[in-house]
Amino acid sequence: MKLTARLEAAVSLIPPGSVIADIGTDHAYIPVAVCESGRCPSAIAADIVPGPLAAAVSHVRGAGLADRIDCRLGDGLTCVQKGEADGAVICGMGGPLMVKILSASYDVWQSLSFAVLQPQSEAGVLRRYLYEQGWHIEDERLVIDDGRFYEMMRAVPGRTEALPDWLYEIGPVNWQRRDKLLCRKIEILMETKGRILTGLKKSRKDVRARIEALEKELHFWRNVLCQLQ
Template sequence: MKLGKRMTAIAAMVPKSRCVADIGTDHAYLPVYLVAEGIAESAIAGDVHKGPYLSAVNTACGSGVGEKISVRLGDGLAVVCPGEADTAVIAGMGGTTIAGILAARPEVTTSFRRLVLQPMSGAGFLRRWLADNGWCIDDETLVVEDGILYEVIAAEPGSAPGYEFLMDEIGPVLWEKRHPLLKTHLTIMLERLNQVIVKMRLSTQAVNSPKYREYQKKVDQLEEKLTCL
């Protein structure tokens, strides 16, 4: 199976695993790929909705590795028992949803050796959640597919090194390794913030709010970071 650029970047962060749980699997392309390539011995493909679940069943059955993929219908990590999988992938959802899925089943979450996460938004929130809940981000990447920039975050159990608050938004590893797409990443963040600020300027109340000052401060900090690149 050939994966797109985003999925390939996610798969590249998955270490050799006994069992990978792909939560919110949709078509189950990722677990099929991981098992077919020998990266995972087996996989759990979980989805909360019937349509994606059925499409996952369909993909797994026709893949030639279907007997090694358990397709399950259910909410988040409710479909995984503690210790059943050593790696979890949660991709293509908002960062707050991903953090919510991890937080809802601590006994399952703490049994994983590695998390591979690809938030569509709220990456800063997710990074903070990881750091506050005993996960250390050990790898990150950026990838562009169809003109959209995606962030992929990998974490292992451990305490996160202290870093400035802004790194939750930027990505500490992306910054440390000066990822080739870092400038694009920061520029997009700045553009989004500036769009919000411009809208807030239409209201005196908004301009006098702490949120406005926070956003303005973030803009200044991001601009400063950009000068370092």
């Protein structure tokens, strides 16, 4: 089946031959795609909402993959047992929610050999948590799909040195590769911080320290951007 550029990029991060648990599977697009193509021998498709899970069941049956894809109703990784999957795929949620999902099923998560993650927001929060818990980023992708910017990563267990704060924001592999979309990532980051700064300057409260900190951050990111251009 044909996937969107966002989902195709996520699939490219899944190690061939692995069994995945796709959390928040919606229509089970990723499990069906990887099992149809032979990239994965089998998969678990999990969703907390009955409607999307019913759509996943229908899609899986229509693809003739009911014997290879197990559709489950459950919250995050709570419906997955140790040893059932090699890795997890979690796409389309905010970074803090992904942290919550991983921490809520900590033992299951720590038994996995990888996690493919596509945070919709606050990716830096997620990256920092991964490193704090003894994981690190092995690979990353930046993608523009239908005019929207997406970032994704493959995290694996194995403690490495903590990253500088700024690398949590943009991703260590993205920086190492000087990804062609990294400039856009930094521009989006600066736009967000700029809006916050504008709001603070209009505030009647004494927020001078916060304003100065944000101005320093924006100056830093301008310098980083200059290194890429």
